[in-house]
Amino acid sequence: MPLLECRGLRKQFGGNVVLNGLDLDVSEHEVVALIGASGSGKSTLLRCVNLLEEIDDGTITLDGEEISDPRVDPDTVRRRIGMVFQSYNLFPHLSVLENITLAPRRVHRRERAETQRQARELLDRVGLADKADAYPDRLSGGQQQRVAIVRALANSPRLMLLDEVTSALDPELVGEVLTMIRDLKADGMTMVLATHEMGFARDVADRICFLDGGRVIEQGPPAQVLGDPIEARTRQFLHRIIEAGRL
Structure with a gap:
């Protein structure tokens, strides 16, 4: 049984559908990197898993418990999930x-x-x-x-969610945070991370999921998704990343 299961997740803000029937499984000790253009649903997915956003449809299961059930206490669930945001959110x-x-x-x-x-x-x-x-x-x-x-x-925590944790950092400071995440992987921490750092995703992730239009369009080992993608939309996205010198 996967540690985390997401089935048919749908989330809409007004007329904007951000998650559109998204499915995702994450096994224990696995590191999954979410990539995709801004607005593809990466951050919203993480916020839904941590019950910071209520899904409109679908189910989220953690350790065999359906945590998206409205009767579940979100604070109890969050004791088992660690989440780190782009901004540090430390109490000054x-x-x-x-x-x-x-x-x-x-x-x-x-x-x-x-x-x-x-x-x-x-x-x-x-x-x-x-x-x-x-x-x-x-x-x-x-x-x-x-x-x-x-x-x-x-x-x-049983699960760590990392939302673009290096995006607010100066380039020379990114390395020290990425080293820490590599150490967590070596310790066996289960992680789902949204990132624009393609090189880091390739190095640390066991699996990369490319999101587009609120769904997982393509997923697989980093070498396959980043080096030989199957889907045309994935190839288009990576072509732009390469042109920008980020892969």
């Missing part, structure tokens, strides 16, 4: 350590000492042990994004 009035330990203490009711110990261990792993007491405005963009990822990891 809290230190790095306080940002990371807030949810484990308030939501999971864990002891302060335990959450601080875990947070310091995670910060040490990503080279930010000396930033525990710093405030977000004292960090670079790359450091803030790594803290945002650590904050999501502190809840021990």
Whole structure:
């Protein structure tokens, strides 16, 4: 059984259909990269999986439980899902350590000492042990994004959703975040990531899904989808990416 199953997802904003009968399976320990033009449904899909947006039709199943059922408590589901956004969304009035330990203490009711110990261990792993007491405005963009990822990891999620986590970064800061995601893959974390970084998608993903018009048009191993796509629409998209020097 896949860890995550999406069946016939439909989401419409006014007259704009963003997800149009989308199907997606994600196996445990798999890394799936979502690619496609802006407006193809990548970010909306991630927000629907995390129950930040309510789907109009279809089902979302996590660990065999239909989490899209309106009777399901979204906060309970989100304890099993970590989500990291383009903007870091760190609380500016809290230190790095306080940002990371807030949810484990308030939501999971864990002891302060335990959450601080875990947070310091995670910060040490990503080279930010000396930033525990710093405030977000004292960090670079790359450091803030790594803290945002650590904050999501502190809840021990079953699934990580990463929405264009490098798009707001200066080019020289992208590498440190991508290295962290590679390390998560090596640890066996299940991830679905929306990205415009084609080279990164090729290197880290087990499977690439090309979205167009709110559906998965083509999917497969990175070498096949990026190197020898079957669908004409995929070839057209990648041709533009290559012309722009991004692959």
